[in-house]
Amino acid sequence: MIQTKQLFGLPFVDATPSQWYTHIKTILHDRGKAFLVTANPELVLRALREPSYEAILRRATFITPDGIGVTAASKRMGSPLTATLPGIETARELLRTADALKKRVFLLGGRPEVMKSLIRQLSIRFPNIRFVGTFHGFGKTEEATRAIVEADADLVLVALGAPKQEEWIASVYDQVDHGIFIGVGGAFDVWSGHSKRAPKLFRRLKLEWLYRISTHPRGFEKLKDLLLFLTLVLRKKSTLS
Incomplete structure (x- = not known):
């Protein structure tokens, strides 16, 4: 049983990486169902600014702390989380398990040129996975849902970026009877070779967020948000009011 702790009004997974990966691998093995954020x-x-988005996150099966910012905040707020659980690592563990179990994987989001090279790269790395469908993901929700159901997908990776990917998963989740759904942000670009993940030094120092901000077109806006988040944490406030 995975434990959770409340932080900013949301239930975050409180587990070691080993505990977390074992749990989600079991769900995949058993053809279970989960919505991961x-x-x-x-x-x-x-989520603090938009009640509608907070409501979507509350529908998730699990919310994990993606980045040192959230785990550091948990310590400051007096409810320390056990570990940071990066989303890209969670997705990679799911792909490894899907490969070992010869599971069916559906990929949603990403530009056509990215998807083409993505399938090629993932097929080399995970030769036993059955890639049963792709979809660009923008609009046409009913069509995409039908494609996923018909493909009988065990794992659905959604790369639309926040908040679109969480909104999209929430819109289709109740229409399927099994499968793990997870938003993976820009992971498709990294895995396909169209963009680079943060250098190992940044990752080792838990500064991957700094690399992403410095290389993102909206880096300044993201930095402002980070400073606002830091202000909330320093004041030990869990709301924007």
Whole structure:
């Protein structure tokens, strides 16, 4: 049983990486169903600003602390989380398990040129996965849902970026009877070779967020959000009011 702790009004997974990966692998093995959200400070702020988005996050099966910002905040707020659980690592563990179990995987989001090279790269890395469908993901929710159901997908990776990917998963989740759904942000670009993940030094120092901000077109806006999040944490406040 995975434990959770409340932070900013949301139930965050409180587990070691080993405990977490074992749990989600079991769900995949058993053809279970789960809606996973990997929440960084930007997602937390959006939830605090937008009640409708907060409601979507509350529908998730699990919310994990994606980045040192959330785990550091948990310590400051007096409810320390056990570990940071990066979303890209969670997705990678799910792909490894899907490969070992010869599961069916559906990919949603990403530009056509990205999807083409993504399938090629993932097929090399995970030769036993059955990639049963792709969809660009923008609009046409009913068509995408039908494609996923017909494909009988065990794992659905959604790369629309926040908040679109969480909104999209929430809109289709009740229409399927099994499968793990997880938003993976820009992971498709990284895995396909169209963009680079933060260098190992940044990852080792838990500063991947800094690399992403410095290289993102909206980096300044993201930095402002990060400073606002830091202000809330320093004041030990869980709301924007």
